[in-house]
Amino acid sequence: MNQPARSGLLGKSKMIGLGVMLGLLLVFSTVVVLVTFSVRNDIRLQMLDVDSHVLNLLVRNEIEQAEADAELVFEFESLGEVELWSALLETATLDGVFAVQYFDEAGELRQSSSELLVGHSVAESITHGLEEEGRHTVFSDELWLSDFADVDFSSDRRVAVSDIYLSLVSSDGNTDYGTARYLMDGSALAKQFSMLDLQLVRQASIAVGIGGALVLLIFWVAWKRLSEANARVLRHADRLTKANSELAMLARTSAVGSVTAHLIHGLKNPLAGLREVVSAGRSGEVELDEEEWKGASEAADRMQRMVQEVIGVLQDSSTGLSYEMESGELFRVLESRFTRVAEEQGIVFSVSGEGGVKMDSRVSNIVTLIVSNLVQNAIEATPESGRVGVTFSCAGPNASVRVEDSGKGVPEEMKGQLFSPVTSGKSGGAGIGLTISSQLAKHLGGSLRLLDTGEGAVFELEFPTEESFLEGVD
Known part of the structure; x- marks a missing residue:
């Protein structure tokens, strides 16, 4: 990885790390605030419950006292509205009580x-709370004094009020007298709430500060270790990239070596024949006829063509340039190269298959070298009136080429070492043609094998249509 790319990656990683850190702080702060508000509401409810509980005890005591003064004898007897209201008025004289109301059942x-x-009545929500606990309190710090007390305009002000509702029952619990409502001064309670809020804010701030510092410390340590690990990964990636480039270069070099070996192998026999013709012509020992000179010329042409083909492959491999070719072009090359040669030997040569398959040009060139060697071997091994056929097929990203002949086939003793450099079954052969072709197939990412069909020889070349063996190399 080059330095600008690495710097960009590290900068992006830092931005991501900063975003994660801020996100963690935000989540932590949000949790602290939510917990603080929950605790605040619970404490406020408990403080409100204290006032309503104390007032409820006082009201019950007054009702018991009123029942005792009324000298109730039977269980079905109960206080009348007048006696009950008088008992409630006794509690209305307590400090901080602005007003009291009585509601029936x-x-x-x-x-x-x-x-x-x-004109006021008990709301359904309040009635539900009374049924569960026997008392219900609503606190407000924005009520005007004139809403419930007869005061001058100049004396009117906003006050904090505790609106307390109490269920009224007889001392034995058998009689429901209704509901009492008390409006009480809540200024002291408002001060307590204010002090509570201030204290909770301080505690939350301390928690956010200390907790945030711990989060940052833990994140910094984790980020530092992660950065060190990331740096090691980048170093390993650089080494792997370099090793991959070196391996790809070795593969390219090896492929070039195999192509060169193919050239040497292909030139050996034509050169030997040409040398014999030239030597005979010079010595004058043998007078060469027109056919022999024609054969010598064709051998020279064949060598020239092979040199040009190999040079093209080497140039494509060294420059890295490639373009698309269709399988039909491979068919035309094979037909132009071997049709006349096969006819001269009385052999039927044919090429068939899918002609519109697209291939990388470098792949196509190497495939042409391999198939040409297979076809040349097939023609030499096929007797007169025989046949040699080439069949091309494609399935997904891979393609295959079969070269079949109607000759005697490959001897059993040679099948085990067919793709190893041993003595050839042909006169004057070095036994390395198939070895080189197999090596070239491996460089394509494919394979070359002999199929056991029971008649003649059938070789199958399988290969990817893209240059996968050099993938990722610039």
């Missing part, structure tokens, strides 16, 4: 110490 207002509160 149906929730309708029966008595009120303030004419300004006439």
